[in-house]
Amino acid sequence: MKAIVYQEFGTADVLQTVEQPKPTIKEDQVLVKVKAFSINPMDWKIRKGEMTLMSGSKFPKYTGADFAGIVEDIGYSVSGIVVGDEVFGVVKNMMKEGVSAEYVAVTSSLIWKKPADISFAQAASIPVVGTAAVTALEKMGNINAQTNILVNGATGGFGMFLLQLLKQKGANITAVTSSKGTEFAKKWGASSVIDYAKEDVLSRKAAYDIVIDLSGKMGYDNAKQIMKSKALFLNPTPKPIEIPLSFIKNLFTSQKHIIVLASPSDKYTDVLLDAVRNGVDIEVNKIFPFADYTEAYQYAEQGGYIGKVVVEVN
Structure with a gap:
């Protein structure tokens, strides 16, 4: 072969x-x-x-x-x-x-x-991005229409699944993407969309309950500027050193840095197959x-x- x-x-x-x-x-x-x-x-x-x-x-x-x-x-x-x-x-x-x-x-x-x-x-x-999306959803805890979530880098494979799963939960989603990703972000469930070429999301006065950085370009320290006092920052692309450091830092701050490490299994795939049966794009x-x-x-x-x-x- x-x-x-x-x-x-x-x-x-x-x-x-x-x-x-x-x-x-x-x-x-x-x-x-x-x-x-x-x-x-x-x-x-x-x-x-x-x-x-x-x-x-x-x-x-x-x-x-x-x-x-x-x-x-x-x-x-x-x-x-x-x-x-x-x-x-x-x-x-x-x-x-x-x-x-x-x-x-x-x-x-x-x-x-x-x-x-x-x-x-x-x-x-x-499998890979779908499992990561379900794992991220799990890390977010209880979310509803009052939960303001920022998804940075929202229209790649990971974001494709995450936005649609968040939509099912009724979350209030702000997606950061390129101009060509705008319509996809809206279709997949974003309440509002930011074109990163036209606006720096960190300059906004908005504050979010959850920020997830799918692009790997924002980082926890920058994200804190737009996070509420007890918000979560989800990091699915951590540098090796960030994994132990996040646990230590989380002991001393209410703005938590959560590492998202995903491992495919029946548990997560059942959720994804159910989403596919229900028309996930x-x-x-x-x-x-x-x-x-x-x-x-x-x-x-x-x-x-x-x-x-x-x-x-x-």
Whole structure:
């Protein structure tokens, strides 16, 4: 089979295609013929060597964490899934595994049946950012129409799910996005939209109960300027040092810095599948063929697009 790997840390140019045998599966695994995999910021953070404490420095490394495809074989202890099922899923260890290949072997607990009314590209877009959105929602606690929430960087894959889930809760959402993301933010549930090219949200006099920074560009110290005295700042893209520091700082302030670390599971995927059944919009901005994977990653790393970027394998 063809697989995308890299032998050193660096830009998308270090990615290369190699020929490898199909994976062999363990008793609790499923072999999937990959039809599509999505691109997430974690992919290039690992590839650039920014996460070596967790990813290690052993090569070759693969890329991609979530995927969709067709079941080709199952381990003898697997139940509820049969050969030929259309599924989507995610690798167990995003730091050290990848799905950028024609076939992938994955633990059956991280595979779910694909809804018939969405494409493989849409299904591959769900696990990582969808789980992060549900986890963020959980961290927010009890929210309602009186809860003022600012979502910074609101129309990427994470924001796409988060805005729609927040809308279901009736929250009062302010979305910060680009001019081309304005209509999507409104469609997905934002009560008001700020075009970051025209207005600096930090200059506003408004105060929010919750600020979540999906862009990773605002930061807790800046966000405090527009947070209420007992507000939450949610950080889904923490630097490694911020994880322990946030716990210490939170002991001495009422403006809490909350780290959002997500791990896909049935619990979160059930919420996402229910949202899909109820018509949640999954916007795939661009689909690249497998042969153009370098261009796909270069495009994704530039940012500024709406929804998700996906690579189709077959």
